[in-house]
Amino acid sequence: MSKLKIAVVKMTGCAGCQMEFLRMEEEFLGLLENVEISYFVMAKRENHEGPYDVAFVEGSVSTPRELNELRELRKRSTTLVAFGDCASSGCVPSILNWIPPAVSARVYENFPLIHSKKESFQRVTPLRDFVEVDVELRGCPPRKELILEVLKSLLIGRKPCLKKYSVCMECKMNENVCLLTSEKRPCMGPVTQAGCGAICPTVGRVCEGCYGPMSDANAPSLAKEFMELCGMSEDDVVQKFRKYAGLDSKFEREAG
Amino acid sequence: MSLEKTVNVEYIPRVEGQGDLKIKVKGETAEVEFVVYEPPRFFEAFLTGRNFIEIHELTSRICGICPVSHQLAALKAVEKAMGVEVSDLTLSLRKLLHMGSHIQSHILNLYLLSAPDYLGYESIIPMAKDNLEIVKRALRLKKLGNDLVELVGGRAIHPVSTVVGGFTETPSKTALDSIKKRLMEAREDAIETVRFVSKFSYPDFERRCEHIALTKEGEYAINDGKLRSTEGLEIREEEYRACIKEEQVDYSWAKHSTVVGRGSYLVGPLARVNLSFNSMTELAKSLADEVGFKTPCYNPFKSLVARALEVLNLVDMSVEAIDNLNLKDERISERDFKPREGEGYAIVEAPRGILYHAYGFNGEGRVKWADIVTPTCQNAKNIEEDLKAFTPKISKMAAEDIALRSEMLVRAYDPCISCSVHAQLLS
Numbered sequence: 001m002s003k004l005k006i007a008v009v010k011m012t013g014c015a016g017c018q019m020e021f022l023r024m025e026e027e028f029l030g031l032l033e034n035v036e037i038s039y040f041v042m043a044k045r046e047n048h049e050g051p052y053d054v055a056f057v058e059g060s061v062s063t064p065r066e067l068n069e070l071r072e073l074r075k076r077s078t079t080l081v082a083f084g085d086c087a088s089s090g091c092v093p094s095i096l097n098w099i100p101p102a103v104s105a106r107v108y109e110n111f112p113l114i115h116s117k118k119e120s121f122q123r124v125t126p127l128r129d130f131v132e133v134d135v136e137l138r139g140c141p142p143r144k145e146l147i148l149e150v151l152k153s154l155l156i157g158r159k160p161c162l163k164k165y166s167v168c169m170e171c172k173m174n175e176n177v178c179l180l181t182s183e184k185r186p187c188m189g190p191v192t193q194a195g196c197g198a199i200c201p202t203v204g205r206v207c208e209g210c211y212g213p214m215s216d217a218n219a220p221s222l223a224k225e226f227m228e229l230c231g232m233s234e235d236d237v238v239q240k241f242r243k244y245a246g247l248d249s250k251f252e253r254e255a256g
Numbered sequence: 257m258s259l260e261k262t263v264n265v266e267y268i269p270r271v272e273g274q275g276d277l278k279i280k281v282k283g284e285t286a287e288v289e290f291v292v293y294e295p296p297r298f299f300e301a302f303l304t305g306r307n308f309i310e311i312h313e314l315t316s317r318i319c320g321i322c323p324v325s326h327q328l329a330a331l332k333a334v335e336k337a338m339g340v341e342v343s344d345l346t347l348s349l350r351k352l353l354h355m356g357s358h359i360q361s362h363i364l365n366l367y368l369l370s371a372p373d374y375l376g377y378e379s380i381i382p383m384a385k386d387n388l389e390i391v392k393r394a395l396r397l398k399k400l401g402n403d404l405v406e407l408v409g410g411r412a413i414h415p416v417s418t419v420v421g422g423f424t425e426t427p428s429k430t431a432l433d434s435i436k437k438r439l440m441e442a443r444e445d446a447i448e449t450v451r452f453v454s455k456f457s458y459p460d461f462e463r464r465c466e467h468i469a470l471t472k473e474g475e476y477a478i479n480d481g482k483l484r485s486t487e488g489l490e491i492r493e494e495e496y497r498a499c500i501k502e503e504q505v506d507y508s509w510a511k512h513s514t515v516v517g518r519g520s521y522l523v524g525p526l527a528r529v530n531l532s533f534n535s536m537t538e539l540a541k542s543l544a545d546e547v548g549f550k551t552p553c554y555n556p557f558k559s560l561v562a563r564a565l566e567v568l569n570l571v572d573m574s575v576e577a578i579d580n581l582n583l584k585d586e587r588i589s590e591r592d593f594k595p596r597e598g599e600g601y602a603i604v605e606a607p608r609g610i611l612y613h614a615y616g617f618n619g620e621g622r623v624k625w626a627d628i629v630t631p632t633c634q635n636a637k638n639i640e641e642d643l644k645a646f647t648p649k650i651s652k653m654a655a656e657d658i659a660l661r662s663e664m665l666v667r668a669y670d671p672c673i674s675c676s677v678h679a680q681l682l683s
Contacts (some may be wrong), residue, residue, distance in 0.1 A: 010273075012295045013320075014320040014674050015321060015672075016319070016414060017320065020412075020413055025402070026395070026399065029384065029391075032381060037381060041267055041270075042270065042271070043369075044379040045270060045378040046379070047269065062295045065293075092314055092317040096297065099298070103301045103302075106300075108296075108511075140317065141320065141413050199410055199416055200416045203417040204424040205416055205419065210414075
């Protein structure tokens with residue numbers, strides 16, 4: 001089995017996904033036996049231009065420079081992974097897309113100066129709007145077990161087995177009491193893709209949806225429950241759906 | 257005629273985020289630009305209108321390396337604005353959470369980002385081949401820090417059990433006992449880390465500048481305290497904006513901070529150790545003595561030694577914190593608190609230095625304005641000032657050596673560039 005040549009690339013994001021990659025402390029040395037890290041600027045000084053067997057791309061696209069880089073990367077990578085929520089659905093930074101530019105302009109004294117660099121960042125955009133994405137690895141961040149699943153799958157030449165069902169499945173397996181039906185709290189579990197292990201409901205906090213929509217999410221129904229059962233205002237429901245995957249078509253209507 | 261040399265580092269490697277270095281050395285002087293081109297994400301703008309219960313969750317997404325610091329600063333500011341009192345247990349657990357976060361972040365910098373330079377490797381990957389035991393030690397310590405965060409916060413990156421008012425669930429005694437055992441075993445690794453890092457061959461370079469850190473009587477301040485500096489600054493959190501000035505520069509998306517009436521300043525482990533050395537544990541102090549580290553230290557490269565001493569200090573502080581926990585089954589829900597109109601200001605020590613969060617809320621608990629100043633933003637100008645003083649000293653070297661040494665200086669600051677593109681929300 002030859003080593004997988006990989007790239008870990010950062011676009012606009014918080015580096016949390018790269019940090020999750022580096023959280024493979026126990027697996028690190030074993031990983032190096034099977035994987036050649038060819039490009040990873042946060043961890044290496046010598047970085048190679050490819051081609052790569054797999055590129056993990058963290059962050060969303062928000063500048064022309066990043067868009068060019070992404071297009072080049074697509075050409076040089078056999079498998080392109082949208083690494084985390086920013087790359088797959090915009091995540092928290094995409095809330096900006098709904099904010100009037102006038103508000104953003106209040107952050108820098110000289111906003112035109114920022115734009116004069118011809119690096120417009122009025123919008124935050126997921127990778128799939130520009131290039132073909134082979135694997136969407138959701139989560140903010142995706143837990144390391146999922147990263148390993150992708151790597152192992154590619155090593156043995158099969159499709160990564162990522163869960164398509166909802167967080168509720170994992171929540172039930174943890175034998176938690178349902179926060180939505182029992183406590184009438186606005187839990188995003190029913191429409192959110194599993195993979196996290198239902199960590200939030202397990203510690204008594206509602207799911208906020210940080211793994212993005214599950215495959216056949218019934219968002220309108222949950223939005224209705226949030227208003228009728230939990231007494232949320234329409235504005236609050238919109239804010240909830242806008243948080244991690246507001247740009248995803250499955251949440252598009254609820255995110256306003 | 258003095259020789260002019262231009263050195264450009266495109267996309268500074270082994271730091272977090274996207275930035276370049278542009279240096280022009282001309283004899284005894286140098287022009288330096290630390291160019292942050294990481295695209296701003298405008299957190300201060302899109303937080304407007306969001307609910308007070310989710311601010312810490314959203315702001316943790318400013319940074320994947322120090323999400324805990326952002327959560328804790330945001331929670332403290334929000335709680336002040338809402339008049340929410342938290343329990344002693346919450347305060348202790350938050351400190352424990354923060355200490356775990358500092359440990360993992362410090363180890364990342366020391367072993368993965370900085371050490372390869374001093375040992376002559378491009379990264380930890382080839383370094384691991386020749387130094388397996390050192391790398392294993394790094395991975396053990398890093399995992400310990402992450403596991404501590406996960407135990408208290410429910411997840412290592414962007415913790416989930418932290419809420420306004422406290423925690424949704426507190427860790428079990430069994431789990432705390434087990435991590436305490438690991439922390440005690442890690443003391444040897446931490447001691448070895450101080451010795452390992454102290455043996456690096458640091459450039460002989462000093463530049464006196466103002467160092468600023470949180471300080472508190474009788475303890476090594478991380479979450480709470482007064483802001484003090486080596487030049488006599490002494491202010492409360494609310495006074496931050498009156499004493500620190502920020503301005504935009506035309507080549508970088510990170511703003512530059514200065515102390516009003518003075519100049520640039522340094523925040524981070526070196527500043528903390530310089531200002532709170534006496535509050536460190538006896539073991540950390542004796543190790544400092546053993547390796548010949550004296551305060552005040554104005555060699556920015558030696559931030560690495562300060563960082564290693566902090567790891568040792570944090571390991572013992574964490575054990576003590578666990579011993580002193582008055583553990584109760586305390587489950588806070590953010591639904592327990594009613595919003596009110598108000599403002600809140602908070603400063604915590606992130607691994608790379610002081611982090612300022614301030615918010616104004618309307619009567620429904622919606623954000624009216626937000627103001628966040630991160631450590632790297634504050635260090636940006638000082639990094640340039642250091643490089644201006646340092647690079648002329650090595651100007652005779654080949655360009656690639658000047659580049660490497662300049663990068664090493666930047667890495668000593670452990671910049672978090674993604675954090676740095678947040679700036680003052682203008683009134």
